[in-house]
Amino acid sequence: MNNNLVYQKQTLTREVLNKKYGHQSFVIWLTGLSGSGKSTIANELNIYLYNKNVKSYILDGDNTRLGINKDLDFSDEGRKENIRRVSEIAKLFVDAGLVVITSFISPFEEDRTNAKNIIGNDNFIEVFVNCPLEICESRDVKGLYKKARKGEIKKFTGIDSPFEAPKSANITVNTHQNSIDECVKSIIKFVEQRL
Ligand code: ADX
Numbered sequence: 001m002n003n004n005l006v007y008q009k010q011t012l013t014r015e016v017l018n019k020k021y022g023h024q025s026f027v028i029w030l031t032g033l034s035g036s037g038k039s040t041i042a043n044e045l046n047i048y049l050y051n052k053n054v055k056s057y058i059l060d061g062d063n064t065r066l067g068i069n070k071d072l073d074f075s076d077e078g079r080k081e082n083i084r085r086v087s088e089i090a091k092l093f094v095d096a097g098l099v100v101i102t103s104f105i106s107p108f109e110e111d112r113t114n115a116k117n118i119i120g121n122d123n124f125i126e127v128f129v130n131c132p133l134e135i136c137e138s139r140d141v142k143g144l145y146k147k148a149r150k151g152e153i154k155k156f157t158g159i160d161s162p163f164e165a166p167k168s169a170n171i172t173v174n175t176h177q178n179s180i181d182e183c184v185k186s187i188i189k190f191v192e193q194r195l
Contacts, residue, residue, distance in 0.1 A: 017097030
């Protein structure tokens with residue numbers, strides 16, 4: 001930590017921007033296994049918000065790992081740093097007046113709690129995108145479960161790396177039982193009152 005830093009206040013604060021844009025800013029944090037439907041749900045939520053003239057942006061694990069987080073692996077430490085960095089980015093976006101939809105496996109309770117602390121409890125809506133491993137594996141959209149079973153990918157979530165299901169998510173959607181449309185609608189119902 002550098003003690004020679006002073007936080008620089010700006011005139012166009014989040015409050016000013018929220019007023020100007022006509023909506024609040026916060027984070028919709030999607031957590032769930034690979035293949036559970038996070039990215040699809042994030043995309044549909046984003047379109048819904050766009051059509052309502054709400055400024056929003058998706059932070060997606062695959063995309064951020066191709067860029068800012070390309071130096072990180074899938075070890076517990078790599079995931080921890082991944083979630084820490086994207087939480088700091090999400091926090092900046094909230095400051096910029098946006099609704100942020102994050103799509104990260106974020107398998108560890110401790111890292112999600114850390115994310116909530118960085119972003120701020122009041123700005124954080126945790127959504128558990130629930131789907132049993134067998135179903136995610138049978139979908140295998142990216143063919144990664146197959147590779148993980150063959151041992152070609154190590155530390156794959158659900159196979160040889162754990163997923164700690166959230167204990168106190170604000171919303172849980174079950175993508176094995178309900179359509180994407182139904183899941184998106186139930187999330188919207190919850191977040192709409194926060195806009
Ligand atoms: S997290 O665990 O650190 O939150 P993140 O959401 O960023 O993961 O990235 C997950 C994506 O990376 C998956 O959707 C999958 O496409 C890809 N991936 C590659 N290797 C792994 C792995 N070992 N475990 C999980 N996902 C992996």
